Amino acid sequence: MNTQMLRYLPTFLALLLTSATDTPAAKPLFKAGAATANITPHLSVLLDGTIMKIGPAKNIHDELHARCLAFDDGETRLAIAIVDNTMMERAIHDEAKRLLKEAIGLPRENILIAATHTHSTPRAVSIGQGAANEEYHRFLARRIADGIRCAFNNAQPAEIGWEKGFAPQHVHNRRWFVDSKLVPPNPFGRKGDKVWMNPPRGDALIRPAGPVDTAVYVVSLRTVESKPFALLANYGLHYVGGIPGGTVSADYYGMFAKKVFEYVKGVDFTYPRFVGLMSNGTSGDVNAVDFSKPRERHPPYVHAREVADDLAHEAKKVYNELEKRHQRDITLDVAYREVEFAVRKPDTARLKWARQTMATVKPGKRLTRPQVYAQEALGLAEYPDKVSVPLQAFRIGDLAICAIPNEVFAETGLAIKKASPFKDTFTIELANGYYGYLPTPEQHEWGGYETWPARSSLLEVNAEKVIRKTVLELLKELKGERK
Ligand SMILES: [Zn+2]
Known part of the structure; x- marks a missing residue:
């Protein structure tokens, strides 16, 4: 500490005391x-x-x-x-x-x-x-x-x-789990789904x-x-x-x-x-x-x-x-x-199926369920x-x-x-x-x-x-x- 600093010592101490007695800064309001x-x-x-x-x-x-x-x-x-x-x-x-x-x-x-x-x-x-x-x-x-x-x-x-x-x-x-014999094939023509979304009501x-x-x-x-x-x-x-x-x-x-x-x-x-x-x-x-x-x-x-x-x-x-x-x-x-x-992209067989299925689309007609999924397969491929x-x-x-x-x-x-x-x-x-x-x-x-x-x-x-x-x-x- 030099004389210059000593000159400021009282002020420094005063500041120190003030801050010590002050309450800590309040947390900002939420x-x-x-x-x-x-x-x-x-x-x-x-x-x-x-x-x-x-x-x-x-x-x-x-x-x-x-x-x-x-x-x-x-x-x-x-x-x-x-x-x-x-x-x-x-x-x-x-x-x-x-x-x-x-x-x-x-x-x-x-x-x-x-x-x-x-x-x-x-x-x-x-x-x-x-x-x-x-x-x-x-x-x-x-x-x-x-x-x-x-x-x-x-x-x-x-x-x-x-x-x-x-x-x-x-x-x-x-x-819902539905009697497996009654679950329709998926849009790709395969049987085997155990679950049916929004199923028809009944004993199945x-x-x-x-x-x-x-x-x-x-x-x-x-x-x-x-x-x-x-x-x-x-x-x-x-x-x-x-x-x-x-x-x-x-x-x-x-x-x-x-x-x-x-x-x-x-x-x-x-x-x-x-x-x-x-x-x-x-x-x-x-x-x-x-x-x-x-x-x-x-x-x-x-x-x-x-x-x-x-x-x-x-x-x-x-x-x-x-x-x-x-x-x-x-x-x-x-x-x-x-x-x-990873994206579940279609394999070669699925792509072939998708192209064949899309070839059956009739102009002006609403797409069938397989056609929708064929279109989706082609979309996923991109x-x-x-x-x-x-x-x-x-x-x-x-x-x-x-x-x-x-x-x-x-x-x-x-x-x-x-x-x-x-x-x-x-x-x-x-x-x-x-x-x-x-x-x-x-x-x-x-x-x-x-x-x-x-x-x-x-x-x-x-x-x-x-x-x-x-x-x-x-x-x-x-x-x-x-x-
Ligand atoms: Zn949804």
Whole structure:
């Protein structure tokens, strides 16, 4: 220490004393925001629907939205967008994320974008019949990015609570073991499938080929004055449907988003307005139809409304239970990894069959089931040998949210919940890209629609095992149990 330094010693000591008596710097406040972006197409845009049915939009029953949440703990920002769409290909997700990186510096790993799987929206994948609508794809990416930016613009000091309820009455496994003599040959002309998706009712049904997840997760966001401004739910139900062909609708997901307004106490409509969101859990093999009972027929929209209403009721019950348990001291984190998988491309014999089958197509006639799968085989042949699949997990306080870009079976979601190091964990499927159904290796062996090679079921047979393991590793990383 020289004389120069000695001169400053009293000041230095004074500073030292002040900082020692001062309270440590307060942790920045947890902030959150919500917003929606309208993504309704104009009429005549090609709608999705099932693999066999497609056609132009002729009517709009309810407007489509990207429903967005933004989270900020002062250090880390996370965003979630739940989008009224059947499924969106990787390029749309990547474009929305590129726009967000450019506009607000948000890294792609910190953004979770997922489709609900409503089947009455414009097609956002370049598969199936007819050309994809590039203009709508660009619009969709931009609007998702807008919605997330607005959610950040609306961010305010917030409190958050989460809890799960149950709604067993609307989830049924749609894959059934059926008397093997009665299972029809697969579209490639082979017998031997043990499982039939959406089978005809009757004595031939043996048992469902997998479980269902009956949980309804509720994540509630409120201002620090305890005024609710968003509620995110998660439920594992494919979609409900009952929507007339050519009609645009967000299905029960959109109906829930509206309905839940009425049920949560203290909601008001002043800006920024309350946002309800229903995310799809793991429902690749789960729908709202109980095949063990006689068929119920509903007029259009009635069944979807009934499901939305029941789930909004359940959300209200859960919200009331967790009212006093909202937290303000929240730390955010993300774990992200991309895993490469081989594509189940057709072999020479399958390609020969596909070309022969496509030669039988009659102009102007709807394709038969074998023709659809022949077309799919030719489509798959054009795919790269390997695809990179993004996997992601968010930590919001002690809540973990996983994201998988497939139609994930209920058993995979349940296994992740069970093995998660977090008490509260749920998975959002069809997130950050689209890589088809994700049957387990065992389900692949049993066969059925979800396993037949197509651009909607393309990953190698082992993919489920690797995805499940990787997601659990991401959760361990978030829990601080890094390897
Ligand atoms: Zn599906």
